[in-house]
Amino acid sequence: MAQLKDVAKEMGMPAFAAKQMAQWIYAHHVSSIGEMTNISARNRELLATKYEIGAKKPTNRMCSVDGTVKYLFPTADGQHIETVFIPDGDRGTVCVSCQVGCKMGCRFCMTGRQGFHGNLSVSDILNQLYSIEEYERITNVVFMGQGEPMDNLDAVLQATQILTSDYGYAWSPKRITVSTVGVKKGVERFLKESDCHLAVSLHNPFPAERKSIMPAERGYSMTDCIALLREQDWTHQRRLSFEYIVFGGLNDSEIHARELVRLLSPIECRVNLIRFHDIPDTPFKGASEEKMIWLRDYLTSHGVTTTIRASRGQDIFAACGLLSTAKVNDRI
Numbered sequence: 276m277a278q279l280k281d282v283a284k285e286m287g288m289p290a291f292a293a294k295q296m297a298q299w300i301y302a303h304h305v306s307s308i309g310e311m312t313n314i315s316a317r318n319r320e321l322l323a324t325k326y327e328i329g330a331k332k333p334t335n336r337m338c339s340v341d342g343t344v345k346y347l348f349p350t351a352d353g354q355h356i357e358t359v360f361i362p363d364g365d366r367g368t369v370c371v372s373c374q375v376g377c378k379m380g381c382r383f384c385m386t387g388r389q390g391f392h393g394n395l396s397v398s399d400i401l402n403q404l405y406s407i408e409e410y411e412r413i414t415n416v417v418f419m420g421q422g423e424p425m426d427n428l429d430a431v432l433q434a435t436q437i438l439t440s441d442y443g444y445a446w447s448p449k450r451i452t453v454s455t456v457g458v459k460k461g462v463e464r465f466l467k468e469s470d471c472h473l474a475v476s477l478h479n480p481f482p483a484e485r486k487s488i489m490p491a492e493r494g495y496s497m498t499d500c501i502a503l504l505r506e507q508d509w510t511h512q513r514r515l516s517f518e519y520i521v522f523g524g525l526n527d528s529e530i531h532a533r534e535l536v537r538l539l540s541p542i543e544c545r546v547n548l549i550r551f552h553d554i555p556d557t558p559f560k561g562a563s564e565e566k567m568i569w570l571r572d573y574l575t576s577h578g579v580t581t582t583i584r585a586s587r588g589q590d591i592f593a594a595c596g597l598l599s600t601a602k603v604n605d606r607i
Contacts, residue, residue, distance in 0.1 A: 276442045282326065288318050297442045304410065306330055329398040330406050333358075343588030346407055347600070350375060350399045354392060355600040356421055358403040359593045360413075367412035371403045373431055374422025375600065379456050379491040381476075383520060385554050385592075385599035386421045394427040400434040418453040419474065421598050423491075425461025432464075435471055448472070449512055456491045457500035466507060472514040474547075475500065479526045480534040488525075488559075501538060509543035516545045520595070521562040523551075527570055536577040546574055546581040552594045 279293035286292075292314060299311040308323045334355070335347035344360040359370040376389040403420075404413060416438065418424045424431045435451055437443035448470035455462055456476045465473065477497065479485035486492040509515045517539060521527050539546065548571055551561035562570075567583055574581040588594050 276440070282322075286318065286321050286325075288314075288321075292318065294442065300328065301437070301443045304405070329402065331402050332406055336408070337591040337593070339588040339591045339593060341587055341590075343591065343593050344407075344409065345588060345591050345593040346403070348399075348403060348406070350393075351396050352393060356395065356399070356403075357593075357598045357600055358407065358420060359588060359598070360407055360409045361587050362409070362412065366414050367409060368415040368417060369404055369407065369409075369413055370417050370420045371400060372420030372422055372598070373400060373418055373424050373427045377422050378426060379423050379489070381456070381491070381596075382488050383478075383522075383551065383554070383557060383559055384596045385601075386596075388554075389421075389599050389601040395422070395430060397430050397433045397437070400430060401437060415450045416452075417474070418451075419595075421600070423456060423458065424453050425455045425458035425465065428461050428464060432468055435469055439471075449514075452514075452516075454518070456489060457495045457497045458491075459495060459500050459503055462500060462503060470513055472516070474516045474518055475504070477517045477546075478520050480531060480538050484526070488522075501542070504544075505542055514545070515542065516547055518547050518549060520549045520551050521567055521570060523560045523562040523566070525559065527562045527566050529573070532570055532573045532577075535574060536579055540578045544579070546579055548581060548583045549595050550584075550586050552586065552589055552596055554596065 276293060276297060279296050283290060283292040295314055296311065299305045305311060306328060308319050308328065311319055331349050333346040333348050337345045342362045346358040348356055348358055350356060354375045356372040356375055358372060361368045361370065373395050375392040377386045378391040379387055381387040404410065404416065418431060431453060438446050438451060439448050452472040452474050453465065454474040454476060478489060482492060482498060485497060504515060548567055551559055571581045571583055586594050
């Protein structure tokens, strides 16, 4: 709202015009300033000389056999990012990106292989909700697309503030989940400034092994991050989850299961087991369905609530770890 107030002041408009603009954008979902009919024609013309709504249509839309939809969006600086809409009964979840590529370099992730090419603006982030065909069906947002949210935290926090503020979308923070590989300083700030859910990408409980598949472990120790998370109270509305891609013969043994219990059982949390989706030129393979079920049951029986996440959109490369715009951006 502060930015809209600044715009109103700059344009010589009355202070209440900021609230009017917010209502047109976030409540009425307008696509142009000309549609803001309770603002005088003169002020609308004045606004349009310098500003625009900022909505950008997707350049591509792909539909999976399971109903998942993947969008390709242009960014403000002329690059592209991918966004996924996942329908599930009455629930409609949008998986949004926060960066073009990613600095974290996870070896099992197509986005990590793409490298880092820039942060998204707040407008770029919100446009991934604003401009999809399924806008009216959105019930939840997860920041689990391309990029590390804690590495673009200013924009991510501002976007979540707009989503949850009365002047914006007025959503409950319980409808939003923000993920991280464990950037401790970012997590500390996020926990102070936001009430949204947190999801931590764990994938291996042993630091040396985690480092071999997630180079970010060198700079962002999971041990330190979990120590921070243990200090928090997770018994109220905010939820903590740990994401765990299960690789066959790599992180699915009883030794790994026991260490996960030791690491996580003191924390009120949930573990989401994720199937590995094959990407080119990697030595990794997914665990068997039997091993996935065994690991889920072992962790749950030892006090760590665990579920197996359903794979969605694999046929259109929209599933976990498959998002990449490297080829598209290289052609620009």
